[in-house]
Amino acid sequence: MSSPLDNFADSYQWYADEGQVALGGDLLALWRQFDRAFLDIAALVSAEEYAFPVLLPAEALDRIDYFQSFPHLATFAINLEKSHANLEKFSAQSVDNGVLQLTETAPVKFVLTPSACYHCYRLLENQAQGRVRYLTTIAKCFRREDFYVPLERQWGFSMREIVCIGNEAEITAFTEIMRPAVESLLDRAGLVAVWQQASDPFFNPSRNAHHLWQQLAPVKQEAVFDERLALASINLHHDHFGKAFNLQRENAPLESACVAFGVERWVSAFIQTHGVDSRNWPDLG
Amino acid sequence: MSEMRNKVREWILSHSKSVSAEELQDDTPLIKGRIITSLQVMDLVLFIESLRKDSIDTAKLKPESFRDINSLCAVFFNE
Numbered sequence: 001m002s003s004p005l006d007n008f009a010d011s012y013q014w015y016a017d018e019g020q021v022a023l024g025g026d027l028l029a030l031w032r033q034f035d036r037a038f039l040d041i042a043a044l045v046s047a048e049e050y051a052f053p054v055l056l057p058a059e060a061l062d063r064i065d066y067f068q069s070f071p072h073l074a075t076f077a078i079n080l081e082k083s084h085a086n087l088e089k090f091s092a093q094s095v096d097n098g099v100l101q102l103t104e105t106a107p108v109k110f111v112l113t114p115s116a117c118y119h120c121y122r123l124l125e126n127q128a129q130g131r132v133r134y135l136t137t138i139a140k141c142f143r144r145e146d147f148y149v150p151l152e153r154q155w156g157f158s159m160r161e162i163v164c165i166g167n168e169a170e171i172t173a174f175t176e177i178m179r180p181a182v183e184s185l186l187d188r189a190g191l192v193a194v195w196q197q198a199s200d201p202f203f204n205p206s207r208n209a210h211h212l213w214q215q216l217a218p219v220k221q222e223a224v225f226d227e228r229l230a231l232a233s234i235n236l237h238h239d240h241f242g243k244a245f246n247l248q249r250e251n252a253p254l255e256s257a258c259v260a261f262g263v264e265r266w267v268s269a270f271i272q273t274h275g276v277d278s279r280n281w282p283d284l285g
Numbered sequence: 286m287s288e289m290r291n292k293v294r295e296w297i298l299s300h301s302k303s304v305s306a307e308e309l310q311d312d313t314p315l316i317k318g319r320i321i322t323s324l325q326v327m328d329l330v331l332f333i334e335s336l337r338k339d340s341i342d343t344a345k346l347k348p349e350s351f352r353d354i355n356s357l358c359a360v361f362f363n364e
Contacts, residue, residue, distance in 0.1 A: 168319065206343055209327035215343075216326060216351045217316045240323055 003150040004272045019148035019155025026278040027267060031158075034189075034266045035138060037284050038160040041181045041259070042136035045174065047162050050137045052119035055110040060122050063244040069202050069210055070114065075142040075155070077110040078102070112142035116161040117258045121245040124165065129249050132166035134174070138263070151268035152229055158263040164256065165247055171257045175234055178259045182223060182232050190282050191269050193223040193231055210240075225269040233260050289336055289362045294354055296332050300325050311354045326351070333361050 005014055005021070013025035023031055042049070055077050061067065067074065080090055081104040090103040113119070116139035124133065138160045145153055164174035179195075186193050198221065199205075199214035214220055219237070222230035235258050242253035274281050290311075298306055301320045304313065315321045321329060329351075334341050341361070350360040358364040 209324055212330065212343055212346070213323035213326050215346060216348050217323075218348060238319065238323060 003152070004268050004276075005150045014150070016148075016150035019145065019153075021150050021154065021264065023264075023267075026276075027271075029278075030267050030270060030281070031263055033284055034261070034263055034270075035158075035160055037185050037189075038138075038162075038261050038263075039136065041178065041185065042134070042162045044177055044181055045134040045162070045164070047134040047136040050120070050123065050135055052113070052116070052123075052137055052139060054113055054140060056113055056118055056122070058109055058111055060118065060245075061111055061114075064118075064241065065210065066111075066114070069208055070143075070200070072203050073114060073143040073145075073201070075112040075114075075144055076108050077112060078108055079106045080104065081106050113139045114141055114143055115139075115260070116141060116159045117163045117256075117260070120161075120163045120165070121241040121247065121256065124247055125245040127247065129165060129247060129254055132164065132170040132174075135163045135165075137161060137163075151264040154264065157265075160261040160263055161258050163258045165242070165254050166256075167249065168255055171236065171255045174257055175236070175259075178234060179221075182234075182259065185284070186223065186231070188282070188284050189266070189270060190273055191225060191231070191266075192273075193225045193269075194227075195221050196224050198222040198230065198233065225265075226272070229265055229269060231262060231265050231269055234258075235260065287358070287362070287364055290354065290358050290364060292336060293333070293357055296329065297321065297354070300328070309354075311358075313353055315353055315357075316348075316351055321351070333357070337361060 003016070005016065013023065013027045015022050039049075080086060080102070086104045093101045116137050119137060119139070120135045123135070138158060140156055141159045142156050144155060148154055162178065164171055166174070197218055199211060200220070202208045202211040205211040219235060221234045223232045225231050237256045237258070239253040239255050241256045242248065247254045247256070270281070294309065297315070297320060298304070298309060304320045309320070313320065330341055330343060350356055
């Protein structure tokens with residue numbers, strides 16, 4: 001499938017491999033510039049910045065029914081069972097046509113991060129929150145897809161999130177700050193995107209209560225570029241994570257919301273709009 | 286009040302922890318008002334199916350249908 005990166009084919013600024021990209025030069029500078037702009041948006045609510053590990057416990061994801069809702073997206077952290085005999089058997093084999101021949105594996109307890117914000121709820125798990133909390137993080141996220149397009153649909157991609165945990169009024173106030181801030185950045189970057197109601201790609205959607213909920217409640221809005229590429233989303237979780245991770249105030253579960261940015265997608269939309277020559281790129285200011 | 290309307294209302298009151306019989310009106314917003322949660326909405330669909338004695342194609346459901354008791358009765362019971 002074609003990619004906006006094809007125009008960079010003669011340079012050494014990138015390479016793509018099975019749903020992953022490496023960026024350098026002007027492309028990396030652009031990637032960083034966008035993430036700084038997302039951090040500026042996070043600063044509007046004085047969000048606390050965190051760096052989280054790449055792995056999440058399967059137990060934490062199980063509490064939000066992740067494996068029922070998105071089994072097709074999950075990527076697992078797998079190790080070999082560490083007995084000498086098992087390791088010897090494994091090491092005697094070679095990679096066959098690009099495929100590892102695994103011998104016995106250790107119990108799988110961790111999953112590569114599928115969404116950056118999950119770490120935030122786990123961080124605050126079982127804590128009473130006397131006031132509204134705002135957090136931000138960027139994570140390399142992993143989602144197995146049917147096909148990949150460099151920068152646009154990747155197995156491993158960068159997601160910047162700004163998260164709010166609070167009561168209904170605090171969540172509403174948060175989204176009322178975030179939406180115009182996203183629109184302002186789109187405008188400064190010269191990107192045309194339209195807000196659309198959306199839902200996540202559930203497995204067996206007709207049997208999934210969470211999918212039905214997203215269909216009936218306007219909980220997910222995406223800023224869509226070129227009628228096909230979601231650059232940012234604003235997601236209302238109601239008390240879904242508040243209940244699962246026991247985030248509460250005065251013994252009542254709190255609500256949460258997040259704004260998510262697919263960083264590589266902004267790079268893609270930007271070079272499709274303004275071309276690959278950085279001398280023609282507008283300043284995000 | 287019709288029998289179906291009354292049964293839907295009773296179901297909501299018995300499942301929701303956030304509304305009293307006095308507060309729940311026919312035009313009280315069910316989802317926006319946090320009366321029905323994400324995990325209850327599928328159960329509500331199943332309950333309405335049992336009342337109608339007919340299945341509901343969930344893929345065709347619209348947000349307007351679940352706005353309040355009035356919209357549920359209009360969409361599913363032609364009231």
